Amino acid sequence: MTTSNSSNSSNGIYDEACVLERIKAMRSLEEKTARCRNYLTPQVDSTCRKLMVDWCFILVDAFALSRETVGVTISILDRYLSSGKGKSQEALECRQTFQRAVVSSFMAIKINEPSVLDIKMLVKLCRGVYKQKDIIDTEMEILSAPEWRVYASSTAPMEYVRHFVDLLPEYVDVADVILENAARRMDVATADVYFSTCRASSVGMACLAGALDEMPSMSWSDKEALWSELSRKLDWDIASNEIRQIEKRLLAESSSCESRMPSQASLSRTSFASTGGQPSSPGSVAQVAQ
Incomplete structure (x- = not known):
């Protein structure tokens, strides 16, 4: 698990078989791990x-x-x-x-x-x-x-997103924007326990779908071509009922989220149960970090 782009294509090297093998291994482990x-x-x-x-x-x-x-x-x-x-x-x-x-x-x-x-x-x-x-x-x-x-039990949905994007080297010019859009969706998903009950691969696919919806630079036909290519390479149902349900919930949650960054209002409300009148922990984070 890594927070950096694991893409081979980003280094000018593209090995589709290797990417597919990694996705297969992650999904196999996902099915063996308790939900x-x-x-x-x-x-x-x-x-x-x-x-x-x-x-x-x-x-x-x-x-x-x-x-x-x-x-x-x-x-x-x-x-x-x-x-x-x-x-x-x-x-x-x-x-x-x-x-x-x-x-x-x-x-x-x-x-x-x-x-x-x-x-x-x-x-x-x-x-x-x-x-x-x-x-x-x-x-x-x-x-x-x-x-x-x-x-082994905590492969993140964004790791799937990176691998999905790796399978589409022809879209390397917009890969960073797609990943950034998907990351915003994942921030929203993290706050709702519902998404934790779903397969990480399905959540990742839903985040990718939402990310593409935010790509005005891509035409409808380009997006359709991308999905068709991804579906062909993965050879699994990327429009399953589970993924569609996740997409709908993610869209609803994203629409109600004002911004990616927590507000000052949430900062003041996010308090630890303290004793002896001690101040809450979250309010001190920024000061301690300085």
Whole structure:
């Protein structure tokens, strides 16, 4: 898993067979991996989850990390909370325990970023709400849920998008714009647990579809030709009912999203359950990052 463009074509080298083999391997692993479930409860509802996702985006933006790291973080979190293992049920009954699980899931930066936010910095950002041992213990438990196969069980939808674009070297001139548009869609999808219950490959295909819709430079016939070429090369139904349902929901969610960046209003609302009148963690991220 990587946050950089894995395209061979970007280096002037194109090996279609290699790209197809990688997609096949990812999809094979995807089918063997347990799907996430909608684990939301009255205590940890969609609003609670979205606020923590917003906080994660604020964090990676403040430290100039990849926004895809948030997607990987939440994927790890969702798999843990869907597993029913360890104290995952406790995390669904207590918001503070849930928040600690989100912080601990930020282990994604260890495999997704060239630089690492160390544990001391995370503790500092949490303003003393969680101790270092609390975060480490929860991290170990989250790792054990997928039997330590975090990399194998968290292939991101954007990784599929990059591979799909790799299959279309004739569109290399607009590849960066397509990927940027898809990334905006993926930011929206990360905030909704529904998309975590779907196949990552299907979410990636839906993000690509939405990205192409935002390409005014491409004519309708060009887009049709692109889809036809992609369908031929992949040899699987890229217009399945699942993908269409994801597209519809993603379109609805994207339409209600004012911007890619969290607003100052969401910043003030995204607070940790603090003790002793301590200030919330998210509000301190930008200051600590300076």
